[in-house]
Amino acid sequence: MPRDGQSVLHVQGLKTVFSTRSGDIHAVNRVSFALQPGELLGVVGESGSGKSVTMMSLIGLLPMPPAEVREGSVQFDGHDLLKLGRKELQALRGRDIGFVFQDPMTSLNPVFTVGFQIMEPLRRHMGMDKPAARRRAAELLQLVGISDAERRLRDFPHQFSGGMRQRVMIAIALACDPKVLIADEPTTALDVTIQAQILELVKELRQKLGMSIIWITHDLGVIAGIADRVMVMYGGQVVEYGPVREVFSNPAHPYTRALMTTVPSVRGARAEKLNVIEGQPPILSQHPTACPFCARCPKAFDRCGRENPRRYTVAPGHDTACFWDHETGGARDG
Numbered sequence: 001m002p003r004d005g006q007s008v009l010h011v012q013g014l015k016t017v018f019s020t021r022s023g024d025i026h027a028v029n030r031v032s033f034a035l036q037p038g039e040l041l042g043v044v045g046e047s048g049s050g051k052s053v054t055m056m057s058l059i060g061l062l063p064m065p066p067a068e069v070r071e072g073s074v075q076f077d078g079h080d081l082l083k084l085g086r087k088e089l090q091a092l093r094g095r096d097i098g099f100v101f102q103d104p105m106t107s108l109n110p111v112f113t114v115g116f117q118i119m120e121p122l123r124r125h126m127g128m129d130k131p132a133a134r135r136r137a138a139e140l141l142q143l144v145g146i147s148d149a150e151r152r153l154r155d156f157p158h159q160f161s162g163g164m165r166q167r168v169m170i171a172i173a174l175a176c177d178p179k180v181l182i183a184d185e186p187t188t189a190l191d192v193t194i195q196a197q198i199l200e201l202v203k204e205l206r207q208k209l210g211m212s213i214i215w216i217t218h219d220l221g222v223i224a225g226i227a228d229r230v231m232v233m234y235g236g237q238v239v240e241y242g243p244v245r246e247v248f249s250n251p252a253h254p255y256t257r258a259l260m261t262t263v264p265s266v267r268g269a270r271a272e273k274l275n276v277i278e279g280q281p282p283i284l285s286q287h288p289t290a291c292p293f294c295a296r297c298p299k300a301f302d303r304c305g306r307e308n309p310r311r312y313t314v315a316p317g318h319d320t321a322c323f324w325d326h327e328t329g330g331a332r333d334g
């Protein structure tokens, strides 16, 4: 993984555990990645692979307990976010790091107008007075492609369609001009056409505003369309990481390869559930002493069941946590 002094966000060895009555759940294990300025990092993996918990760990959004970030560091803007207090993190969220979650109906408050909800971070983080915040809120609605913005500020969330509500969420996330936008499956609940429109919007906004984006999805087609780099997660770990073109043309991890075969054609492919890969997802209640994909892996051999692989370099900037790939070069000639 890159160790680059210029990265906006640098996550190193993140480990998050949930303590439950039946024992620990190792939801995120040794996750490392870096986000460059202006980069769009796509994070992909089947449900339960630790994508959301990873991102929520970074910005202190997990309920602690039961969650506990046991190890790691998260460098952002000269600080280790894992060492900040609750108040400091709160100040940073929504100001320096914006986020958008899957379901805009539960993320927007139904009893307040959309205008109020966009103005709220502007007043809280930027100290704007009401008229200034209102002007900026209207600008933001326009920016995300909602017409008649002045009037629509007075509307309530239920007066917007699903796609429009997701645009509003993006407007809120962008309100304070964040350095990083984290979007957790923000288009999953939307139909394909609306999904495509939101993706277009995000591409355009990135061009215009130059922020870095982390985009979580289970849709490899989406990643092919918008991401610069991809991080593939499985069983709470990063199994493959690298530039999109490189990973798509030369996938190293058997899980990534399996993912690619579940998507009919990667370019412009429709969302497909990833769980068509045979076998059960890993049990996260044991400390991982083997490769988490071992039981489902067509390439597994004895070492895979004894040892959890670290990440090996495949090509510059491209790595994978796989003994088979490391020891055979992924049999890439074949």
Ligand SMILES: Nc1ncnc2c1ncn2[C@@H]1O[C@H](COP(=O)(O)OP(=O)(O)O)[C@@H](O)[C@H]1O
Residues within 6 Å of the ligand: 018, 020, 025, 027, 045, 046, 047, 048, 049, 050, 051, 052, 053, 054, 066, 284
């Ligand atoms: N509140 C919780 N209590 C216990 N375990 C949890 C909790 N939230 C998430 N987990 C565990 O963390 C794992 C990763 O979850 P998550 O990050 O939400 O997956 P993803 O976003 O990739 O679908 C899940 O498989 C689950 O076992």
Ligand SMILES: [Mg+2]
Residues within 6 Å of the ligand: 051, 052, 053, 184
């Ligand atoms: Mg999730």
